[in-house]
Amino acid sequence: MNMSVQAALDLLRHSEPTRRMSASARIYDDLRQRILSLELPPGTSLLRSELADKYEVSQTPLRDALQRLEQNGLVQVFPQSRTLVTRIDVPKIHEAHFLRVALETEVVRHLARLDAQQRAHTVARARSVIEMQRAVTSETGQIRLFQELDEHFHRVLFEALDHDSLHGLIRSRSGHLDRVRRLQVHSPAKIESILAGHEAILAGVASGDEDAAMEGMRAHLRKAPNWVDEFRASHGDYFA
Incomplete structure (x- = not known):
């Protein structure tokens, strides 16, 4: 290995x-x-x-x-x-996405308010996860591991505020959303976009810029209103 x-x-x-x-x-x-x-x-x-x-x-x-x-x-x-x-439930996808955006933008806002030393520690931990994501993308067949590291990146942000239970709440409500996300093709461009989104979030936190951190998270999580439609068309038997 x-x-x-x-x-x-x-x-x-x-x-x-x-x-x-x-x-x-x-x-x-x-x-x-x-x-x-x-x-x-x-x-x-x-x-x-x-x-x-x-x-x-x-x-x-x-x-x-x-x-x-x-x-x-x-x-x-x-x-x-x-x-x-279970088959994928579209209303639950939108509900989970709404919850995730609401909580995660608030988390990075509070992270940006921490003192410089605390911010630096959190950014260092989160950036080490990004580097591991970059490393495993070079390995064939490791997309599941990349995705687990992606979840861990977001968990680190919650842990920095001692809000592990809130991350657990998102985790418990996001099963339908996460399965649709797995249907996306993880091309090199898509992977780089995910990692660039992580870096933009950390840049806002590191600088103590609440607005930049929140906008970085919103951009990272942003979806078009009809983004699920193409997956329902191509994988209709997966949906309720």
Whole structure:
């Protein structure tokens, strides 16, 4: 394994020590990433016996993980029967995007208000994530890792204000939004645009310019009103 990929995996592994606290949390996190990456597409039937074998667990932690995924709107559990990966719900996409823009612009506004030392520390942490994103883009087949690092970049901003729970709120509400984002083609130009957006946000924070930080975040998250339409046209069976 390439050293840049291993370093990125280590960063993500140590960023959330609670992942190691229970089998349920480990299963939840892995299934969530597989659903968001579309490895498990909308409409997929999940057989609990196969999942229990795969994760080498009893039915109890598996049931707990599936219940969490159901609360996030990513699966529908039919007791004593089957579990289906939900189809993408367009109203929930717009709701999650609204929530994300509202919270994340406010987060960077408050970050820009911190003293210079605190800002510098946060910017350094976030920029190290950008560098890892750049490193893994050179590796074939690492787009999922790039996307996980993208999520981690935004988590770092929340953590700097001790608002981890708010990032968790966005995370729990963004399953439908994130799946559509995974349908986008990550061309070199698209990847560079994402990274440039991260840099613009950090430039505003680093300089203590609230307006620049907020506009950087808005531009980074901005979507055209009809942006989902092309994906519904090309992947109609993925949508409710």
